[in-house]
Amino acid sequence: MAASARRIRSQASPASHPERQQETRRAAARPELHVVKSEQADSASSQDRLRSFIEWTRSHTVPVIQVGIAIAFLGATAVGSLTLRTQMAENSFDSQQTEQQIEKLQQDIQTDQTKLDSLQASLPQKAQDMGMVPQQDSVTIDLNGYQPSDGSK
Structure with a gap:
């Protein structure tokens, strides 16, 4: 059934029917529409618009609440x-x-370490200038076998 309806429509053309030719002529002869502004619409104040918006919100409370929630969420x-x-x-x-x-402190540490190294290197020379003699023999004490006396406890 759908196939026959399609075939009928596919064979129809505006040139074949005189009624359709008249309809197309009427459609072509129809004047164009254009917007005409009313002076009352131009003079409508913002108060009137606000009143109409408030009336709309009173009659449509659920959408207004949903819009309010969406705006609050955004x-x-x-x-x-x-x-x-x-x-x-x-x-x-x-x-x-x-x-x-941190970088500044690391630079300060490096500067101080350099000063310390130079002072340690000059220490033996300064000691000799003061008349000190370097130590020749060192003495060590081994306490691995040490036994405390009974009186020290």
Whole structure:
């Protein structure tokens, strides 16, 4: 049945039927539509628009509540995202400052270590200049076999 209806429509053309030719002529002769502005519509104040919006919200409470919840959710996510991004930027800045301080302290340590090494290297010469003599023999004490006396307990 669908095949026969299709075949009938496929054979129909506007040129074959005089009624269809008249319809196409009427459609072609129809004037174009254009927008005409009313002066009353232009002079409508924002108060009138606000009143109509309030009336609409009173008659459609469920959609207004849903829209309000959606707007509140979007606002909360925007504020949350902004807060997180701000916190991440602060953490990044603090991290960079800490790394710079660590590098500065490491440089200070290296400078102090260099000074210490130079002072240790010059120590024997300064001791000899003061009249000190380097130690020749060293004495060591081995306490591995030490036994404390009974009176010391």
